Amino acid sequence: MTLLAHAQQPGTKEARPAAPVLTVEEVEKHYGSIHALKGVSLAIERGEIVALLGPNGAGKTTLVSIIAGILRPDRGSVWVEKTNVLSTGSLARRRLGFAPQETGVYPTLRVEENLRFFGELSGLRGKGLTRRVGEVAEAFGLTNRMHRPARTLSGGERRGLHVAMTLMHRPPLLVLDEPTTGVDVENRARLLAIIRSLASDGHGVCYSTHYLNEVEQLGASAAILNEGHLVGYGTLRSLMADHGHYAVDLEFEGAPPKLKHRVSTLRESTLHVPTDCSPATEVAAILAELGPAVERLKSLELVQPNLESVFTALTGQRAGLDGARQSQDGSSHE
Amino acid sequence: MSSLAIAVNDLRVLRRDSIPMLMLIVMPLIVMPFVKAAFHLTMQAEGVEGTNGAEQAVPGMQVMFGFYLASQVSFGFYREHAWATWDRLRASPASASAILLGKLVVPLFEAAVQFIVLFGLGGLLLQLHVRGSWVQLPIVAGAFSLCLVALGLAVTAACRTVLQVNAIINISALLFACLGGALVPGSLLPHWATVLSPLVPSYWAMTGFRRAILGESGGELVPILVLLGFAAIFALIAAWRLRFDQQKTGFA
Numbered sequence: 001m002t003l004l005a006h007a008q009q010p011g012t013k014e015a016r017p018a019a020p021v022l023t024v025e026e027v028e029k030h031y032g033s034i035h036a037l038k039g040v041s042l043a044i045e046r047g048e049i050v051a052l053l054g055p056n057g058a059g060k061t062t063l064v065s066i067i068a069g070i071l072r073p074d075r076g077s078v079w080v081e082k083t084n085v086l087s088t089g090s091l092a093r094r095r096l097g098f099a100p101q102e103t104g105v106y107p108t109l110r111v112e113e114n115l116r117f118f119g120e121l122s123g124l125r126g127k128g129l130t131r132r133v134g135e136v137a138e139a140f141g142l143t144n145r146m147h148r149p150a151r152t153l154s155g156g157e158r159r160g161l162h163v164a165m166t167l168m169h170r171p172p173l174l175v176l177d178e179p180t181t182g183v184d185v186e187n188r189a190r191l192l193a194i195i196r197s198l199a200s201d202g203h204g205v206c207y208s209t210h211y212l213n214e215v216e217q218l219g220a221s222a223a224i225l226n227e228g229h230l231v232g233y234g235t236l237r238s239l240m241a242d243h244g245h246y247a248v249d250l251e252f253e254g255a256p257p258k259l260k261h262r263v264s265t266l267r268e269s270t271l272h273v274p275t276d277c278s279p280a281t282e283v284a285a286i287l288a289e290l291g292p293a294v295e296r297l298k299s300l301e302l303v304q305p306n307l308e309s310v311f312t313a314l315t316g317q318r319a320g321l322d323g324a325r326q327s328q329d330g331s332s333h334e
Numbered sequence: 335m336s337s338l339a340i341a342v343n344d345l346r347v348l349r350r351d352s353i354p355m356l357m358l359i360v361m362p363l364i365v366m367p368f369v370k371a372a373f374h375l376t377m378q379a380e381g382v383e384g385t386n387g388a389e390q391a392v393p394g395m396q397v398m399f400g401f402y403l404a405s406q407v408s409f410g411f412y413r414e415h416a417w418a419t420w421d422r423l424r425a426s427p428a429s430a431s432a433i434l435l436g437k438l439v440v441p442l443f444e445a446a447v448q449f450i451v452l453f454g455l456g457g458l459l460l461q462l463h464v465r466g467s468w469v470q471l472p473i474v475a476g477a478f479s480l481c482l483v484a485l486g487l488a489v490t491a492a493c494r495t496v497l498q499v500n501a502i503i504n505i506s507a508l509l510f511a512c513l514g515g516a517l518v519p520g521s522l523l524p525h526w527a528t529v530l531s532p533l534v535p536s537y538w539a540m541t542g543f544r545r546a547i548l549g550e551s552g553g554e555l556v557p558i559l560v561l562l563g564f565a566a567i568f569a570l571i572a573a574w575r576l577r578f579d580q581q582k583t584g585f586a
Contacts, residue, residue, distance in 0.1 A: 065421075069425060070421050070425050070579065089429070093425060093426060098425035099422075100418065100422060102418040103418060104420075104422045105419070106347060108351050113346055117343045118422075118426065120338075120339035120343075121336055121426045122427055149350070
């Protein structure tokens with residue numbers, strides 16, 4: 001792919017800068033009395049994809065906006081390579097491409113004009129700009145749509161254009177806030193492939209998402225935010241080793257019973273029972289504890305440690321659910 | 335260079351949807367022939383000889399409908415919010431001042447087109463005869479445009495929704511046109527209104543145009559300087575209130 005022809009390759013001498021492509025240090029942000037970010041620090045190296053995960057309201061978009069330089073933190077610092085985003089914003093923004101959560105394109109302008117504008121903003125001109133517009137459009141499957149107004153694109157195509165506009169100036173850091181929201185399967189697969197390609201070409205990617213399966217598809221590290229705290233940060237392997245657990249899911253006819261001797265959580269008619277050891281050894285004990293309620297048991301599933309169980313362990317919520325998790329004692333947690 | 339890119343992009347947007355220009359150009363052109371005869375009578379009553387009413391109708395409508403230039407400035411910002419491109423612009427390499435500068439180029443271009451078309455067609459179709467200085471006309475128009483652009487920025491800064499902007503500009507356009515002698519000649523205004531007139535920029539625009547068209551003597555520079563003063567005041571209000579990170583609600 002020629003999309004990132006000028007990117008530095010990881011592993012080469014040039015690709016070993018002293019500083020990571022993104023460094024976030026002890027960032028804090030308040031909105032009035034709401035403490036949205038509480039001392040968040042992370043770093044992204046060239047060639048690395050870091051997925052920002054967390055329930056709604058965890059602080060993902062706030063963090064992404066601070067990294068992109070459109071929101072000032074109350075405390076802390078953000079560096080793109082060796083450039084401070086807060087003190088030298090314009091210079092730093094030359095080094096990053098930002099696709100906000102909401103699709104932002106000029107609907108009355110043609111696809112080609114949307115791409116051209118963001119190239120022009122970054123100083124591209126003439127044949128170089130025209131060539132770059134063609135490269136990016138091809139990568140996103142928009143070549144046959146170049147002369148159509150953006151408003152006439154499908155939702156997925158518009159989302160693709162929205163992300164494509166961030167790549168016009170070949171930024172070493174990409175900041176993508178939920179880029180696949182509302183995107184169909186084909187366009188989502190294309191977008192994920194492009195992001196993987198970007199990373200393999202040496203770009204750092206900060207990728208906020210609600211879809212945990214995308215993290216595995218991207219081969220990304222994960223940074224899990226909850227109530228403004230960075231509660232988990234690392235590779236999938238390390239996160240699962242530290243926070244993953246086996247579990248037994250028991251689905252009941254009607255309301256699940258309460259377990260006296262085990263921690264469990266309710267998910268509608270399913271009882272989720274995490275265990276520290278292999279669930280097979282726990283099943284018999286759980287069934288015995290159920291007593292007469294075992295007759296209402298509809299199904300039983302042994303759950304392997306995965307990112308979802310890590311997410312649940314760290315945030316107390318299931319990924320992809322906006323609502324609260326209800327605990328066994330009936331209280332709820334947002 | 336970012337300012338240029340933003341200006342060119344706004345020009346593309348205007349080219350794809352030129353309807354907003356109607357407010358600035360077509361509406362005054364529609365009204366001018368209707369009010370010309372009435373203005374002829376009032377100018378005769380004032381004792382101004384050798385006029386046909388175009389001397390008041392053309393600048394009067396330029397001043398009244400020129401206020402929609404302030405809307406154009408404001409809509410330029412609210413459109414970015416409505417299309418969710420505002421945060422993208424802010425996250426681009428363009429600095430805040432470059433964005434601001436770039437967003438003001440197209441409204442100033444529209445003002446120039448409005449002036450050329452209205453005074454050009456005013457001369458051709460309504461027999462507008464300039465007895466004073468043709469050179470002074472664009473200078474007055476330029477100062478008035480700067481004033482309106484700054485007003486547009488100030489209103490953008492002060493409002494949270496595009497509906498607020500629309501209401502404020504519409505009310506201002508009508509009120510200032512009346513007080514300034516654009517809709518009704520100054521000689522026909524009630525006494526209380528003549529006291530208030532110098533407080534609005536349209537009065538000084540009309541005074542400047544009138545002196546240039548009729549060749550009236552007495553301080554040709556004064557209206558221009560006062561208009562620039564208004565522009566400075568509006569710009570200061572904008573600088574005080576404008577926050578790039580404020581979320582605004584535009585038509586989606």
